[in-house]
Amino acid sequence: MAHAHTHDGVNHLDHSHDDHHHDKPTGIGRWLYATNHKDIGTMYLVFSLIMFFMGGAMAMVIRAELWSPGLQFVDPLFFNSMTTTHALLMIFGAVMPAFVGLANWMIPLQVGAPDMALPRMNNYSFWILPFAFTLLLSSFFTAGGGPAGGWTMYPPLALQAGTSFPLMIFAIHLMGASSIMGAINVIVTIMNMRAPGLTLLKLPIFCWAWLITAYLLIAVMPVLAGAVTMLLTDHYFGTSFFNPAGGGDPVMYQHIFWFFGHPEVYILILPAFGIVSEIIPTFSRKPLFGYEAMIYATASIAFLSFIVWAHHMFTTGMPLAGQMFFMMSTMLIAVPTGVKVFNWTTTMWKGSLTFEPPMLFSLAFLFLFTIGGFSGLMLAIAPADFQYQDTYFVVAHFHYVLVSGAVFAIMASVYYWLPKWTGHMYSMALAKTHFWLSAVFVNVLFFPQHFLGLAGMPRRIPDYNTQFTDWNRVSSLGGFVFGLSQILFVIVIIQCVRGGPKASAKVWDDATPEGLEWTVDSPAPYHSFETPPVITEENTHPSH
Amino acid sequence: MTDRTSSTSNPTDARRAKARRNAVLLGLLALAFYLTFIGVQVLHSRPH
Numbered sequence: 001m002a003h004a005h006t007h008d009g010v011n012h013l014d015h016s017h018d019d020h021h022h023d024k025p026t027g028i029g030r031w032l033y034a035t036n037h038k039d040i041g042t043m044y045l046v047f048s049l050i051m052f053f054m055g056g057a058m059a060m061v062i063r064a065e066l067w068s069p070g071l072q073f074v075d076p077l078f079f080n081s082m083t084t085t086h087a088l089l090m091i092f093g094a095v096m097p098a099f100v101g102l103a104n105w106m107i108p109l110q111v112g113a114p115d116m117a118l119p120r121m122n123n124y125s126f127w128i129l130p131f132a133f134t135l136l137l138s139s140f141f142t143a144g145g146g147p148a149g150g151w152t153m154y155p156p157l158a159l160q161a162g163t164s165f166p167l168m169i170f171a172i173h174l175m176g177a178s179s180i181m182g183a184i185n186v187i188v189t190i191m192n193m194r195a196p197g198l199t200l201l202k203l204p205i206f207c208w209a210w211l212i213t214a215y216l217l218i219a220v221m222p223v224l225a226g227a228v229t230m231l232l233t234d235h236y237f238g239t240s241f242f243n244p245a246g247g248g249d250p251v252m253y254q255h256i257f258w259f260f261g262h263p264e265v266y267i268l269i270l271p272a273f274g275i276v277s278e279i280i281p282t283f284s285r286k287p288l289f290g291y292e293a294m295i296y297a298t299a300s301i302a303f304l305s306f307i308v309w310a311h312h313m314f315t316t317g318m319p320l321a322g323q324m325f326f327m328m329s330t331m332l333i334a335v336p337t338g339v340k341v342f343n344w345t346t347t348m349w350k351g352s353l354t355f356e357p358p359m360l361f362s363l364a365f366l367f368l369f370t371i372g373g374f375s376g377l378m379l380a381i382a383p384a385d386f387q388y389q390d391t392y393f394v395v396a397h398f399h400y401v402l403v404s405g406a407v408f409a410i411m412a413s414v415y416y417w418l419p420k421w422t423g424h425m426y427s428m429a430l431a432k433t434h435f436w437l438s439a440v441f442v443n444v445l446f447f448p449q450h451f452l453g454l455a456g457m458p459r460r461i462p463d464y465n466t467q468f469t470d471w472n473r474v475s476s477l478g479g480f481v482f483g484l485s486q487i488l489f490v491i492v493i494i495q496c497v498r499g500g501p502k503a504s505a506k507v508w509d510d511a512t513p514e515g516l517e518w519t520v521d522s523p524a525p526y527h528s529f530e531t532p533p534v535i536t537e538e539n540t541h542p543s544h
Numbered sequence: 545m546t547d548r549t550s551s552t553s554n555p556t557d558a559r560r561a562k563a564r565r566n567a568v569l570l571g572l573l574a575l576a577f578y579l580t581f582i583g584v585q586v587l588h589s590r591p592h
Contacts, residue, residue, distance in 0.1 A: 117563035188563035222578035
């Protein structure tokens with residue numbers, strides 16, 4: 001077959017070029033009317049970073065208030081607004097958009113497609129988000145303040161909010177619509193836009209993780225939308241889905257919410273698994289151990305995530321058989337998760353390891369996510385959960401999973417692919433300083449919360465008994481340093497965008513990065529793979 | 545299967561058309577989930 005060498009330095013099938021596609025829009029129109037997957041990916045990532053800092057500022061308010069027992073800086077209602085909005089911003093504004101941004105940037109490059117399958121819908125998916133979060137945050141300026149009933153919005157508490165209530169509900173509908181459109185785009189891009197010869201079992205593991213995540217999103221975001229629609233009609237249209245006075249059931253809301261909520265937890269972590277599965281082989285200079293097992297493990301976790309939801313509700317009262325079922329099914333998730341942890345470890349076994357910033361963050365992920373997994377197993381034990389429920393132990397658990405898990409994986413991915421995006425290498429010293437400060441102080445921040453929870457400190461309170469003061473101060477101190485150290489992340493990114501040593505196409509030349517994204521120049525050309533690349537053993541992930 | 549080596553057809557457009565059809569189906573699936581969950585609750589919360 002004839003080959004042609006083209007502008008992006010990749011072997012392509014001999015094919016005529018559509019030169020009219022080479023224009024690059026400029027000015028504000030480039031971003032407002034963006035259809036280029038790289039531009040939209042960049043917007044998602046920048047948006048996510050802004051939300052990360054806004055949500056982080058709210059966390060700082062929480063930790064400042066908890067520095068001492070009694071009330072220090074904010075009134076209790078505002079404190080509740082902080083915990084509620086911090087969660088909504090971090091989940092729907094920071095972590096999910098960051099993964100969608102990474103999907104936008106990397107999936108077309110990894111599957112050899114010129115762009116996402118539906119570029120205009122991609123534009124809508126992104127631009128819905130700023131409006132959604134403006135609605136949510138504008139509620140702080142309405143009578144009664146921002147939403148304060150917790151991100152789970154349990155009735156009847158959530159229904160007692162003021163004007164913030166409909167704003168939050170509409171914001172969540174918009175976020176859901178954005179997520180569903182993003183997920184559809186990911187699925188059809190991977191299923192329909194792959195380069196010829198790139199079979200499913202040759203796909204990079206990041207694509208596999210995202211493909212499974214996208215199906216999860218399509219299955220459960222409508223459930224959340226349904227739940228909040230029913231809250232809205234209960235509040236304004238006289239229905240009583242969750243109102244016992246009219247024949248409804250508030251516990252039913254919790255079932256519906258967590259039927260969405262537990263798969264949502266895996267939506268937040270499966271792409272992180274994909275990222276770590278890309279980075280560890282590169283810096284171990286070995287292929288990923290158990291490629292197919294990793295895919296099956298991811299799919300198993302996704303399936304199991306649908307049959308564990310009531311472990312969030314053990315204390316609502318349920319039949320013993322129900323408790324047993326949800327306890328056992330939850331513990332079963334440890335099996336495929338264990339497969340993953342052992343496969344990452346085995347990938348490193350006898351590898352030629354180096355510790356660049358992406359690898360450091362991936363290793364921290366491996367250790368700290370596993371701690372979060374173990375505390376999750378403790379929470380899965382129904383009788384033990386009666387003690388842990390609604391304590392700081394739960395807060396410690398999910399922050400280990402989501403901060404030192406999901407957020408660390410996002411940072412690993414940014415440090416891994418940033419030179420591919422910008423064409424420059426970044427300051428390794430500064431990035432490693434960022435890593436060490438983050439890795440140490442994330443533990444100072446969250447580990448003491450295990451002790452506080454086991455000793456009985458409830459979550460979501462601005463005040464506490466004096467015996468909890470010491471560990472709260474340690475936790476707050478850890479929080480302030482962790483928060484401040486994230487400024488280094490921004491400095492590294494800005495420096496890297498503005499300049500720096502030229503990055504090669506392969507970026508990590510002395511390691512073994514695999515995949516089509518490393519066959520295009522750095523920075524990746526504005527239009528890549530306009531003609532499908534030729535798939536060879538060298539430029540794809542081995543299928544074993 | 546589309547002949548992707550042909551210079552007379554545009555294989556990317558053909559794949560996009562298929563992707564659009566699949567996207568509509570997935571969108572309808574999401575809508576069906578949404579309506580099903582509310583529908584089941586409507587039935588569940590009617591006075592017995």
